[in-house]
Amino acid sequence: MIKAGIIGATGYAGAELARLLLDHPEVTIAGASSVSYEGKRLAEVYPAYEQFTDVVCTGEDEVIDKSDVVFAALPAGLSQPLAKKTLAAGKKFIDLGADFRLESESAYEKWYGHRWEDPALQAEAVYGMPEFFRASIKGARLVANPGCYTTAVPMAVAPLVVNHWLVDYPITCDCKSGITGAGRQLTESTHFPVINEGCHPYKIASHRHTPEMEQTLTKLAGHITEVTFVPHLIPVNRGILATCYMTLANSRTAQALHDLYRQFYADEPFVRVLPEGAVANIASVRYSNLCDVSVHFDPHTNTVITVSAIDNMVKGAAGQAIQNMNIIFDLPETTGLLHLPPAF
Ligand SMILES: NC(=O)C1=CN([C@@H]2O[C@H](COP(=O)(O)OP(=O)(O)OC[C@H]3O[C@@H](n4cnc5c(N)ncnc54)[C@H](OP(=O)(O)O)[C@@H]3O)[C@@H](O)[C@H]2O)C=CC1
Numbered sequence: 001m002i003k004a005g006i007i008g009a010t011g012y013a014g015a016e017l018a019r020l021l022l023d024h025p026e027v028t029i030a031g032a033s034s035v036s037y038e039g040k041r042l043a044e045v046y047p048a049y050e051q052f053t054d055v056v057c058t059g060e061d062e063v064i065d066k067s068d069v070v071f072a073a074l075p076a077g078l079s080q081p082l083a084k085k086t087l088a089a090g091k092k093f094i095d096l097g098a099d100f101r102l103e104s105e106s107a108y109e110k111w112y113g114h115r116w117e118d119p120a121l122q123a124e125a126v127y128g129m130p131e132f133f134r135a136s137i138k139g140a141r142l143v144a145n146p147g148c149y150t151t152a153v154p155m156a157v158a159p160l161v162v163n164h165w166l167v168d169y170p171i172t173c174d175c176k177s178g179i180t181g182a183g184r185q186l187t188e189s190t191h192f193p194v195i196n197e198g199c200h201p202y203k204i205a206s207h208r209h210t211p212e213m214e215q216t217l218t219k220l221a222g223h224i225t226e227v228t229f230v231p232h233l234i235p236v237n238r239g240i241l242a243t244c245y246m247t248l249a250n251s252r253t254a255q256a257l258h259d260l261y262r263q264f265y266a267d268e269p270f271v272r273v274l275p276e277g278a279v280a281n282i283a284s285v286r287y288s289n290l291c292d293v294s295v296h297f298d299p300h301t302n303t304v305i306t307v308s309a310i311d312n313m314v315k316g317a318a319g320q321a322i323q324n325m326n327i328i329f330d331l332p333e334t335t336g337l338l339h340l341p342p343a344f
């Protein structure tokens, strides 16, 4: 069995990792860390886990000592020293935060306000989006797991970007997120009466996921690819919906667009390209590692509109991290991750 440790186990992403790892047939949870709840059982923090785990929250070093693979689900800036310690101890490190995602130190400093502590470690980190970068994840010691919006948007647009079917950049990305995307800490802007019955655009054209999306899409396209990204908070617990608008370089039929998407994702176990006429919806991917993608065409303006839906806690965080772990440990990629979403 693989011994997995979770640093930041009491946060939303850490707790979701625990839920999924408890269901993974090749893993035991060897340790979980918390500063606020040190000495408490994780099931005391999350009563839903009572009788499923006895794991007790400890300090970070104890988790690293006991684990073969360490997942970190911490606020930005805290993972760098932990990754160094974990790798020095001969173990693997998967970071759910942003400390190793950006390939430019100045971009990391600009958007996250921290410096790189060890450029060699940054150079070693691989970006953990299996659908696009699977080969580099195999054998990696340090994986930067993508953010939630930065998973949903590339999934929605990659077939068109990779095959150079688009004429117009930037790509317009209109995204919605469930409230768990903001983490467990209560803030004024995530308070129930503020969120409930609303739909709040925020950080319009100034969100820190913009450079991360552009980094991924630029790699896939082979040339600079920009996005105009507007996130919105909506009153649901889970889910990211990305609606992306793009202009085609040449006129294409709706059939050709569907064929392109179906072929591109044909071998991807977690991507469902929906039949023509169906529309991706966050309700249909809840609690699963699935990404639903639907493709739509407006012949009047030669605009293609694609919609992707993921669960931000699963494919947008903990599930994708476990998918990366499966690849690193040479397990079938779907191990412990094939959960059917509830129908309603
Ligand atoms: N929520 C989401 O949908 C997604 C989140 N992520 C990323 O995952 C990471 C965790 O996010 P999320 O779970 O939402 O955040 P939460 O705020 O819910 O949890 C943060 C965790 O970090 C711990 N923590 C906070 N400050 C410190 C500190 N100074 N030292 C040690 N531990 C600390 C907290 O533990 P305690 O108080 O118990 O010590 C808690 O376990 C972030 O980097 C986030 O960007 C990525 C994709 C999606």
Ligand SMILES: CC(=O)N[C@@H](CCC(=O)OP(=O)(O)O)C(=O)O
Pocket (backbone or CB within 6 Å): 096, 097, 098, 146, 147, 148, 149, 177, 178, 179, 180, 181, 182, 183, 209, 231, 233
């Ligand atoms: C709703 C909400 O607040 N979402 C978060 C993104 C969550 C995420 O993916 O976090 P990181 O990429 O920072 O790890 C935000 O907008 O910053």
